[in-house]
Amino acid sequence: MSGAAAAGAGGTSGSEVPHPAVRGSAAHSIVTANACCSPRLAGNVRHGVTSERLIKSVSAAQSGRFVSCTRLPRRAADDPVKREWIKAARKAPARPVTLTDDQNHEDLGALPEPRPSSEIRRHLRATAGGRTGHDARMTLAEVWPVRRLRVTTSVLELAVPGEDELAELAMHAAAGIYDPQSRFLARSPVAGWESGPSPQAEWSFLRYYWASLADWRPSRWNLVMAVKVDGACVGVQEIGAQDFGITRTVSTGSWIARRFQRRGYGKQMRAAILHLAFAGLGADRAESAAWSTNAPSLGVSWSLGYQSNGTTIRAFDGARQEQINLVLDRQRWESGRDDIAIHGLGDEVLELMDVSAASR
Incomplete structure (x- = not known):
């Protein structure tokens, strides 16, 4: 019988081998492993129904009688006879199946027609974007598209850190970001940095970064980016917002590893993140803050057009600290630089x- 005729008779094809219980008998029975399975029979096999019923079903037929199942139960591997059967089934050639009207369909169940390979390929393309096999696996950037976000300037790059960059930044955090000679500058936590000995300092930074991912939702997000110069991490620049769709307001924070300070990177990285905020996200307002004693941070803000937005008195490390609040609106922001690009x-x-x- 041709393959087409076999399919028309409701049969399937697959690897075939005589059942060990009736091997050599006149009624050679064949058991076929095939993806198109009788649901009822597959259930029986899965739940370990003894093979007598299966043997009885196939033994009553003349040559050409077949049973279809998805796979043999795991416990079959413990039986030497069944193990031999399984090995032979994997090596046997394919042969079409014929079911006649007088066969016991109560035991076999209805055998649906197999899905053609072209249909299977269409299904794979639909579910894996045209990829098959190992190519069907998605990358992290495809699962979490924020991972692809970058901002580049002629001097540096802001990028979402990977594992290697996180380790590098954690080591910078442990080495410190404040000049030990500056006694009047409060060592307050900023952008994942927190004063402490190693390895607590590294752990604190990593926890902060991972928490920003775990807590991310459109209504409240915080993007922590590595600042890279010539491929090396020199610091961290973050930007966050709450209910951005309504407020159109972002806040920023940053730090630079101590050995990379006083090179102009602070202003470059702030200009890059402001470009992302105003040109990329369509923000109307950017906020920041610094201690009144943090002259370098304040200098960067003033040079980029920020204005004072009042002060806040805080207690930190057992002392009274004055925080200067800063704001930059879209009208004062200047996007005259043509060397900043968003990717x-x-x-x-x-x-x-x-x-x-509509808001961009």
Whole structure:
């Protein structure tokens, strides 16, 4: 019988081998492993129903009688006879199946027609974007598109850190970010940095970064980016927002490893993150803050057009500290630089940041 005729008779094809209980008998029975299985029979096999019923079903037929199942139960591997059967089944050639009207369909169940290989390939393309096999696995950037986001300037790059960059930044955090000679500058936590000995300092930074991912939702997000110069991490720049779709306001924070300070990177990285905020996300307002004794941070803010937005008195490390609040609105922001570019800011990323197309 041709393959087409076998399919028309409701049969399947697959690896075949005589059942050990009736091997050599006139009624050679064949058991076929095939992806298109009788649900009823597959259930029996899965739940370990003894093989007598199966043998009885196949023994009553003349040559050409077949049973279809998805796979043999795991416990079959413990039986030497069944183990031999399984090995032979994997090596046997394929042969079409014929079922006649007088066969016991009560035991066999209805055998559906097999899905053609072309249909299977279409299914794989639909579920894996056209990839098959190992190529069907998605990358981290595809699962979490924010991972692709970068901002580049002629001097440095802001990028979402990978494992190697996180380890490098954690070591910078442990080495410290404040000049030990500056006694009047409060060592307050900022952008994942927190004063402490190693390895607590490294752990604190990593926990902060991972928490920002774990807590991310469009209504409240915080993006922590590595600052890279010539491929090496020199610090951290973060930007965050709450209900950005309504407030159109972001806040920023940053730190630079002590051995990379006083090279102009502070202003460059702030200009890059402001470009992302105003040109990329369509923000109307950017906020920041610094202690009144932190002259370098304040100098960067003043040079970029920030204005004072009042002060806040805080208690830190047992002392009274004055915090200067800063704000930069879209009208005062200058985007005259043509060397800043945003990469990877697609619709999926904008949706994760609560940014609508109309507001950009």
